[in-house]
Amino acid sequence: MKRIRVALTLVLLGLPAAGCGAAARDTGFTPADPPAATATSDAPGAPGASSAPAAPSSSPAATSAARPGRKPPTGTREIEVERDLDESPIVTGARFAEHDGFDRVVIDVKGALPGYTVRWVPKLVQEGSGDPIDATGGAYLEVRMRPAAAHGGSGKPTWTGGPIFQAGLGNVQNVVKTGDFEGVVGVGIVLDHRAGFRVTEQRSPNRLVIDVAH
Numbered sequence: 001m002k003r004i005r006v007a008l009t010l011v012l013l014g015l016p017a018a019g020c021g022a023a024a025r026d027t028g029f030t031p032a033d034p035p036a037a038t039a040t041s042d043a044p045g046a047p048g049a050s051s052a053p054a055a056p057s058s059s060p061a062a063t064s065a066a067r068p069g070r071k072p073p074t075g076t077r078e079i080e081v082e083r084d085l086d087e088s089p090i091v092t093g094a095r096f097a098e099h100d101g102f103d104r105v106v107i108d109v110k111g112a113l114p115g116y117t118v119r120w121v122p123k124l125v126q127e128g129s130g131d132p133i134d135a136t137g138g139a140y141l142e143v144r145m146r147p148a149a150a151h152g153g154s155g156k157p158t159w160t161g162g163p164i165f166q167a168g169l170g171n172v173q174n175v176v177k178t179g180d181f182e183g184v185v186g187v188g189i190v191l192d193h194r195a196g197f198r199v200t201e202q203r204s205p206n207r208l209v210i211d212v213a214h
Helices: none
Strands: 079-081 090-099 102-110 115-121 139-146 164-166 172-181 184-191 197-202 207-213
Touching: 090 172, 102 139, 102 172, 102 184, 115 197, 139 207, 184 207
Parallel strands: none
Antiparallel strands: 079 115, 090 102, 102 207, 115 139, 139 184, 164 172, 172 184, 197 207
16 A cells, blocks of 8 residues: 655645645645546646646647636745655656636646645756756746656656747746656746746646646
């Protein structure tokens, strides 16, 4: 049986657990919802949005209005969720789309959802080497998933393209694959400016959703 351990290093908000006992430590985190009905929107089934896929990372992202009542996020503090898994989940890609008042980045995962941190960093660097990444913006969100991999057993990448995917949304300028090294997969979100964000775990299929206010 998988053992899941969640670290709460900020203020506990009393939200219901997400998935297999995962909890959140910031107002930016929302537990998973039941799958929503498929609609024509390009965003996945986070609360206030449809479950249809977002625009592929290799294509221009579409603009779509969220359902009424889905407000832009306001939390800005670091989020950390730890999971102890028997097998590393596989990251297969990242997608993005613009909505009314916020942008959405979706990280697709095959297998269980990994642990992760989402935090502000002064710049984006490559996992392992620490070399700077040439993607300039006004602010940077770093997503680090652990345990996770972006390659299969033969070493063939499961997340192709990049490493820099141009987004050009309301605030999200680029999404960057920052590395796949020693059980950590990194994703950088290059922003025009610092703004509120939230993280939502979604399942069936499994994915991590990061919304960033305009």
